[in-house]
Amino acid sequence: MVKILITDPIHEEAIKILKELGEVEIATDLSKEELLNKIKDVNILIVRSGTYVDREIIDAGKNLKIIARAGVGVDNIDVDYATEKGIIVVNAPDASSISVAELTMGLILAAARNIPQANNSVKSGKWERKKFKGIELYGKILGVVGLGRIGQQVVKRAKAFGMEVIAYDPYIPKEVAENLGVKLLNDLNELCKMADIITLHVPLTPKTKHMIGEEQINLMKKNAIIVNCARGGLIDEKALYKALKEKRIKAAALDVFEKEPPKDNPLLKLDNLICTPHLGASTEEAQKAAGIIIAEQIKKILNG
Numbered sequence: 001m002v003k004i005l006i007t008d009p010i011h012e013e014a015i016k017i018l019k020e021l022g023e024v025e026i027a028t029d030l031s032k033e034e035l036l037n038k039i040k041d042v043n044i045l046i047v048r049s050g051t052y053v054d055r056e057i058i059d060a061g062k063n064l065k066i067i068a069r070a071g072v073g074v075d076n077i078d079v080d081y082a083t084e085k086g087i088i089v090v091n092a093p094d095a096s097s098i099s100v101a102e103l104t105m106g107l108i109l110a111a112a113r114n115i116p117q118a119n120n121s122v123k124s125g126k127w128e129r130k131k132f133k134g135i136e137l138y139g140k141i142l143g144v145v146g147l148g149r150i151g152q153q154v155v156k157r158a159k160a161f162g163m164e165v166i167a168y169d170p171y172i173p174k175e176v177a178e179n180l181g182v183k184l185l186n187d188l189n190e191l192c193k194m195a196d197i198i199t200l201h202v203p204l205t206p207k208t209k210h211m212i213g214e215e216q217i218n219l220m221k222k223n224a225i226i227v228n229c230a231r232g233g234l235i236d237e238k239a240l241y242k243a244l245k246e247k248r249i250k251a252a253a254l255d256v257f258e259k260e261p262p263k264d265n266p267l268l269k270l271d272n273l274i275c276t277p278h279l280g281a282s283t284e285e286a287q288k289a290a291g292i293i294i295a296e297q298i299k300k301i302l303n304g
């Protein structure tokens with residue numbers, strides 16, 4: 001009997017399919033020691049972004065055949081090492097693009113109109129209409145960093161708001177940008193200079209780590225808003241903290257942090273930082289799709 005271990009919550013429809021394939025154990029919030037212990041007998045490990053599958057876990061998984069990520073980003077899995085060990089890594093890259101794009105638009109609007117701050121203010125008995133004067137998205141320049149699945153969905157939505165869109169993505173064919181009506185730039189710094197709102201949609205890799213640092217932030221407009229629904233490590237949080245504290249840019253809206261949960265992160269103390277707890281793919285639709293896609297992939301692999 002194939003042993004399947006699920007260490008982050010996945011959709012019940014996916015669990016139903018998996019139960020037809022083998023013996024399923026659901027154990028979320030495991031410590032590393034607990035996972036190291038459990039992984040020994042497991043053939044298939046299923047995670048989302050909450051479980052770190054490093055070399056140590058892979059080495060302990062003597063019977064591991066498949067690691068499945070019910071979602072997009074696989075930066076919490078040492079894919080190269082797993083592959084070297086003959087373990088197949090599967091994910092569901094298409095499942096959450098729309099959900100993440102919609103949250104991105106939500107955060108852009110929230111930052112542009114100070115929605116979270118205004119909400120807190122009204123609930124605390126105040127009525128501060130002047131304090132929360134915002135800006136329109138219409139006519140503003142949106143800088144999209146990473147014009148892949150999510151970036152493209154964001155572009156379509158931003159266009160509906162009447163935004164002008166520029167993008168930086170050295171790997172995307174220029175026809176993709178042309179078809180979307182987007183001006184593709186060759187230089188990230190140029191995008192940082194030109195955009196009113198900057199949104200990140202690139203994977204976290206050694207190359208993209210801290211791609212938004214002090215240099216890029218210093219180039220941004222005084223009223224710039226930066227949104228990150230991709231991965232925390234893309235922005236140098238120390239540089240961002242300094243810039244927000246000194247009001248060198250207007251605001252940042254983050255769904256992701258370098259360390260999650262961001263306990264004791266000084267960014268959380270700032271009024272011009274709004275955030276959500278890595279909710280990009282947390283919709284009924286995205287979760288269901290991600291779960292089913294990986295369960296079906298596992299079924300295919302097992303059936304040869």
Ligand code: NAD
Pocket residue numbers: 071072073093096097100145146147148149150151168169170171172201202203204207208229230231255256278279280281282
């Ligand atoms: P994708 O692979 O379709 O698109 C990524 C794009 O980034 C590609 O077009 C690629 O060419 C581009 N890129 C790579 N390196 C770059 C660089 N150095 N500079 C500029 N562009 C670069 O991925 P996607 O489905 O659009 O997802 C993007 C990221 O969003 C994921 O890697 C993941 O980390 C994140 N994500 C977050 C959530 C969430 O819950 N917040 C959910 C899903 C995905």
